Amino acid sequence: KQEVTQIPAALSVPEGENLVLNCSFTDSAIYNLQWFRQDPGKGLTSLLLIQSSQREQTSGRLNASLDKSSGRSTLYIAASQPGDSATYLCAVKRAAGNKLTFGGGTRVLVKP
């Protein structure tokens, strides 16, 4: 059974500092991995999707890496802003049509 863990559970940084969020999964036989953002009381916004054959994806200040063999993904957010404050969730999919397994999330607070 796939298990996804996110460490730390919460993170507080001053504005401008780079953020590093970690995600680990127990079964390396994944189809893809997604990073999401969730604001309080809202749904999920997809940030980056990495296919199992890819090593990283980038979008603006966001960069996500994937090391399938070690079961790890890292989300980097450069030059953090107060607007980046949210909960970040990673999720892995085992097969093409299969369900997503979510990590517990990392709550991020960027202080102005």
Add this chain to the structure above:
Amino acid sequence: GAVVSQHPSRVICKSGTSVKIECRSLDFQATTMFWYRQFPKQSLMLMATSNEGSKATYEQGVEKDKFLINHASLTLSTLTVTSAHPEDSSFYICSAQDGGPYNEQFFGPGTRLTVL
């Protein structure tokens, strides 16, 4: 990206009543939709997988007769919480899979259910 809507966004009901939540994919067809439940400060828990035109597949521990799912068209799935009780109060989120090359899931904005 693809857009998924949910209705209502918030509902308050009395114990014993049934509540229906709609999930719609607005600009794409979704053969598969998923229903999740999220408790405060916790991650999403998958409740069931809904395939258009067939019965939903429920996760272990989720009562089929309690949470009725209907996926009658390629753009609409509904979740009905029957005879709701206070412990059913939660945030319910749906997602729709686009069937594209990455089978990406797009999430709705969620529905906050409060049962008095």
